[in-house]
Amino acid sequence: MNETHDRQSRDRAPAASALPTPAAAASSRQPGTATLERGASARSRRGSAAARAGDAPSGAIAGDVTQARVMRSEWTKLRSLRSTQWTMGLAVLLLIGLALPLCVSASENWTVADVQAGSQDPVYQSLAGLLLAQVAVGVLGVLTMTGEYATGMIRATLGLVPRRLPVLWAKAAVLAGVTFVAMLVASLVSFLIGQAILGSHDVGVSLSSDGAARAILGAAFYLTAIALLGLTLGALIRHTAGAVTALLGAVLGLPLIFSMFGERLESAQRYLPALLGNAISSTSPARLTDLVSPGRAFVMLCLYIAVLGAASAYVLTRRDV
Amino acid sequence: MIEARGLTKRYGGKVAVDNLSFTVRPGVVTGFLGPNGAGKSTTMRMILGLDRPTRGTVLVDGRRYRDLASPARHVGALLESRAIHTGRSAQDHLLALAHTHGIPRRRVDEVIDLVGLRDVARKRAGGFSLGMGQRLGIASAMLGDPGTLVLDEPVNGLDPEGVRWIRDLLRGLAAEGRTILLSSHLMSEMAMTATNLIVVGRGRLIQETSVEEFVRGASGNRVHVRSPQAGELAELAAREGATVTYSAALAGASSAAAASTFEGAPGSEADAIEVAGLPSERIGELARAYGIALYELTPRLASLEEAFMDITRDAVEFNTAAPATSEGTR
Numbered sequence: 001m002n003e004t005h006d007r008q009s010r011d012r013a014p015a016a017s018a019l020p021t022p023a024a025a026a027s028s029r030q031p032g033t034a035t036l037e038r039g040a041s042a043r044s045r046r047g048s049a050a051a052r053a054g055d056a057p058s059g060a061i062a063g064d065v066t067q068a069r070v071m072r073s074e075w076t077k078l079r080s081l082r083s084t085q086w087t088m089g090l091a092v093l094l095l096i097g098l099a100l101p102l103c104v105s106a107s108e109n110w111t112v113a114d115v116q117a118g119s120q121d122p123v124y125q126s127l128a129g130l131l132l133a134q135v136a137v138g139v140l141g142v143l144t145m146t147g148e149y150a151t152g153m154i155r156a157t158l159g160l161v162p163r164r165l166p167v168l169w170a171k172a173a174v175l176a177g178v179t180f181v182a183m184l185v186a187s188l189v190s191f192l193i194g195q196a197i198l199g200s201h202d203v204g205v206s207l208s209s210d211g212a213a214r215a216i217l218g219a220a221f222y223l224t225a226i227a228l229l230g231l232t233l234g235a236l237i238r239h240t241a242g243a244v245t246a247l248l249g250a251v252l253g254l255p256l257i258f259s260m261f262g263e264r265l266e267s268a269q270r271y272l273p274a275l276l277g278n279a280i281s282s283t284s285p286a287r288l289t290d291l292v293s294p295g296r297a298f299v300m301l302c303l304y305i306a307v308l309g310a311a312s313a314y315v316l317t318r319r320d321v
Numbered sequence: 322m323i324e325a326r327g328l329t330k331r332y333g334g335k336v337a338v339d340n341l342s343f344t345v346r347p348g349v350v351t352g353f354l355g356p357n358g359a360g361k362s363t364t365m366r367m368i369l370g371l372d373r374p375t376r377g378t379v380l381v382d383g384r385r386y387r388d389l390a391s392p393a394r395h396v397g398a399l400l401e402s403r404a405i406h407t408g409r410s411a412q413d414h415l416l417a418l419a420h421t422h423g424i425p426r427r428r429v430d431e432v433i434d435l436v437g438l439r440d441v442a443r444k445r446a447g448g449f450s451l452g453m454g455q456r457l458g459i460a461s462a463m464l465g466d467p468g469t470l471v472l473d474e475p476v477n478g479l480d481p482e483g484v485r486w487i488r489d490l491l492r493g494l495a496a497e498g499r500t501i502l503l504s505s506h507l508m509s510e511m512a513m514t515a516t517n518l519i520v521v522g523r524g525r526l527i528q529e530t531s532v533e534e535f536v537r538g539a540s541g542n543r544v545h546v547r548s549p550q551a552g553e554l555a556e557l558a559a560r561e562g563a564t565v566t567y568s569a570a571l572a573g574a575s576s577a578a579a580a581s582t583f584e585g586a587p588g589s590e591a592d593a594i595e596v597a598g599l600p601s602e603r604i605g606e607l608a609r610a611y612g613i614a615l616y617e618l619t620p621r622l623a624s625l626e627e628a629f630m631d632i633t634r635d636a637v638e639f640n641t642a643a644p645a646t647s648e649g650t651r
């Protein structure tokens with residue numbers, strides 16, 4: 001009964017008086033008292049806006065959505081999650097941490113002749129930590145996408161960027177940028193530490209040696225590619241566990257499975273992401289015989305990203321959220 | 322302004338929204354009512370371009386949501402399920418959303434103060450209570466100072482203070498000329514907040530009306546009459562086709578105990594009746610024509626809840642079983 005009376009009396013009152021003034025609001029209530037400064041006060045002065053129906057007020061505080069703005073948003077998202085720091089820190093730690101025992105072991109077993117003949121590869125030896133680091137960056141890539149689906153954040157994200165694709169491109173760009181820079185630094189440190197250890201037994205090489213710089217860049221690029229593959233798998237599968245499984249299956253599992261098929265799949269094996277990563281981050285000609293050339297590995301990895309990227313773009317724009 | 326035309330959404334074989342057309346006008350709060358599973362949330366997701374309609378269109382300010390260059394300026398939304406990453410602080414969450422539209426940091430601070438989350442702005446949203454999460458969702462909706470607000474059960478989980486705050490906020494925003502679409506299952510709250518109503522059931526439009534008319538149209542309306550000759554008046558009213566019940570709930574609160582003695586004793590000392598199906602004017606005239614004294618003649622509108630139950634009875638998807646009678650269980 002009260003409700004009806006209440007409503008009726010309110011309806012009779014002019015719109016302006018039904019509007020709580022900021023001052024009244026501030027004095028009568030504690031939480032959420034600061035009424036929209038621009039909104040309430042400025043607009044009520046314009047008189048009964050309700051009379052001018054159709055001419056809805058729209059805040060000038062929001063600009064248009066642009067790719068650059070979405071990138072900034074994604075950067076804020078990435079840096080403000082603890083999982084980013086964890087996975088990235090772990091990747092750096094694993095990359096460098098594995099170089100130490102690998103190079104200590106090699107320095108004790110290798111001969112100078114091995115290295116000169118190219119049957120051992122000191123460059124790859126110091127970068128092989130990427131075999132573990134790839135798991136960390138891959139998970140980061142997956143989480144960049146699935147974290148939003150798991151928490152429902154994706155609805156807020158795509159609600160603000162309804163064309164959707166700018167979100168995918170921005171996530172990819174920010175993730176790639178962060179991963180590449182971090183992994184490049186880690187690879188370089190890993191290389192320098194590794195070569196210092198190997199060098200003490202005269203089996204190390206210098207940064208200016210043939211292919212060393214390319215291999216370091218290649219390692220960082222490969223890890224970036226894995227992060228991006230994780231991102232696209234996350235966009236396609238939308239569940240963390242499923243996408244991580246798919247990624248690890250493809251990167252770690254497939255080479256083993258291919259090799260069990262013997263010769264039939266031997267020529268195809270070299271095109272698997274893991275072996276492309278091997279190709280792009282090693283220098284030894286002996287090693288390179290079963291692998292594609294670094295240049296081709298680069299192109300192939302780009303192709304993988306492009307194909308999965310296109311698939312996730314297609315799915316992202318088609319599916320309901 | 323939101324205009325839906327022939328909006329239809331099918332999930333597999335299930336039709337969630339069925340040829341729904343309505344208009345949400347600026348300047349008032351429009352309530353979106355319907356039983357569980359009626360398609361309210363689905364409709365709201367389609368308004369926001371999150372779900373693609375199987376058929377039909379929905380326009381915001383005359384354009385498809387996807388075609389808006391600055392969506393946050395036009396629409397702010399609070400959806401049914403949380404849309405907040407649990408690992409991020411409230412402030413970073415809002416900041417990330419604000420960046421997409423180039424909204425300045427001071428506006429983020431403004432909406433944090435608006436919803437009263439200043440003290441916990443730097444805490445992880447994962448640790449927020451239901452009501453705090455709801456407040457953060459409302460802050461996100463207000464970021465772009467939008468002309469239209471779409472709110473799916475915003476008072477869900479809010480304390481009485483928060484419920485009242487939302488009510489005042491929404492009324493104020495509507496009075497500024499904004500468009501507000503609000504769904505809620507709290508009928509008393511809806512009655513106090515909304516002016517217009519869109520009522521749906523099983524995905525179809527049942528009524529597009531005002532709260533007043535909706536309540537007036539419900540069958541629960543009746544007139545409370547008190548008279549020393551109530552029995553006589555009851556007969557007269559019944560002859561005119563009205564349904565008369567002897568009221569146990571008398572106007573005076575003190576007579577609650579006495580009311581039970583009146584039950585089943587029509588025409589004796591009972592002096593209060595409820596007349597349904599006859600306007601108070603006609604009852605007054607009857608009383609005068611037959612020389613019956615009237616102590617009280619009060620039209621009683623059904624509550625919004627009664628009206629809602631009455632009108633959506635046939636459209637309830639998940640009917641609860643009637644409780645077994647004590648005889649039945651024995």
Ligand SMILES: Nc1ncnc2c1ncn2[C@@H]1O[C@H](COP(=O)(O)OP(=O)(O)OP(=O)(O)O)[C@@H](O)[C@H]1O
Pocket residue numbers: 332335336337355356357358359360361362363364401
């Ligand atoms: N993503 C989906 N997939 C399949 N069915 C769905 C999906 N979303 C909604 N539905 C179905 O569509 C119908 C409408 O659901 P919706 O959530 O829109 O109802 P509602 O009116 O919001 O109900 P409530 O009052 O309980 O919130 C329900 O039967 C629901 O099961």
Ligand SMILES: [Mg+2]
Pocket residue numbers: 361362363401473
């Ligand atoms: Mg719902």
